[in-house]
Amino acid sequence: MAGAPTRVLMGVNESTIKGYPHASISSRKAFEWTLDKIVRSNTSGFKLLFLHVQVPDEDGFDDMDSIYASPEDFKSLKSRDRTRGIHLLEFFVERCHAIGVACEAWIKKGDPKEVICHEVKRVQPDLLVVGCRGLGPFQRVFVGTVSEFCVKHAECPVITIKRSAEETPQDPVDD
Amino acid sequence: MAGAPTRVLMGVNESTIKGYPHASISSRKAFEWTLDKIVRSNTSGFKLLFLHVQVPDEDGFDDMDSIYASPEDFKSLKSRDRTRGIHLLEFFVERCHAIGVACEAWIKKGDPKEVICHEVKRVQPDLLVVGCRGLGPFQRVFVGTVSEFCVKHAECPVITIKRSAEETPQDPVDD
Numbered sequence: 001m002a003g004a005p006t007r008v009l010m011g012v013n014e015s016t017i018k019g020y021p022h023a024s025i026s027s028r029k030a031f032e033w034t035l036d037k038i039v040r041s042n043t044s045g046f047k048l049l050f051l052h053v054q055v056p057d058e059d060g061f062d063d064m065d066s067i068y069a070s071p072e073d074f075k076s077l078k079s080r081d082r083t084r085g086i087h088l089l090e091f092f093v094e095r096c097h098a099i100g101v102a103c104e105a106w107i108k109k110g111d112p113k114e115v116i117c118h119e120v121k122r123v124q125p126d127l128l129v130v131g132c133r134g135l136g137p138f139q140r141v142f143v144g145t146v147s148e149f150c151v152k153h154a155e156c157p158v159i160t161i162k163r164s165a166e167e168t169p170q171d172p173v174d175d
Numbered sequence: 176m177a178g179a180p181t182r183v184l185m186g187v188n189e190s191t192i193k194g195y196p197h198a199s200i201s202s203r204k205a206f207e208w209t210l211d212k213i214v215r216s217n218t219s220g221f222k223l224l225f226l227h228v229q230v231p232d233e234d235g236f237d238d239m240d241s242i243y244a245s246p247e248d249f250k251s252l253k254s255r256d257r258t259r260g261i262h263l264l265e266f267f268v269e270r271c272h273a274i275g276v277a278c279e280a281w282i283k284k285g286d287p288k289e290v291i292c293h294e295v296k297r298v299q300p301d302l303l304v305v306g307c308r309g310l311g312p313f314q315r316v317f318v319g320t321v322s323e324f325c326v327k328h329a330e331c332p333v334i335t336i337k338r339s340a341e342e343t344p345q346d347p348v349d350d
Binding site for chain 2 (some may be wrong): 006033037038040041044045124127147148151157158159160161162
């Protein structure tokens, strides 16, 4: 039962808490859970693939204070997005290196649920791991669409990992 | 990273093909996938828990040829159900013993999705594995409710494993 390692694709995203450019609570939870419960001591048996999907900023809410007057302004904005994405992926890659699990990481732009399923088709992982916020029955109607969409449409087994109650921030939409 | 093994609860069911009292295609697929991609060579790192939920036979369709005339008839029917359930679980338990993975198996009666989520609450596994038939967009409306319900409501991470196209029988509701 040696053979090629089990390739686990993980969709990871930034925290939605403003000014906190780090991995979301649900991404970190899904990652730590995967190491702890699936990889365990069998570090050579798995390869983790981290996909970060950046959503094009349509309404520009994050950038209300900025004025874009020249093409260079947009270039610097793009490069800032890129820097944030790389910073996010660094967190996961460094942790993998520290414990000796092989990994790869990359950034794509688009609608997360569509991009994740597209990347599953392209990369053909053995398993897709998606965190979700695991909110109450009311919030569940409005969020969790990425994980639900992937469970239905991704062409590989999918594991969904909810945040537990004690990991939920005061405002449940913060992540 | 040793510690207690990762406890994986698997909902398993019989094939719906009449006169074929064996594990369903999706149960076997989910089981073999779990061994191959998650457990791998780390057989001491995992414990598999097999739950078979028997649905009370309301319409009696399977038993149209039978006449129940005495309490003993029902007893023998119940004992036949029990025998079938045990036969099903034997398949999984024997396979686990052969490769040296610890396991437990039990039978419950009721609505599978409700019973599975209730057993998750009671047994507190690290992971729930549910197979699903992975049908086309049309059939998806009518089936797959067990796995969808569990993804939403089970109080632990859930992995859903669809059948691949080549494992789907001619009539996709056969499983």
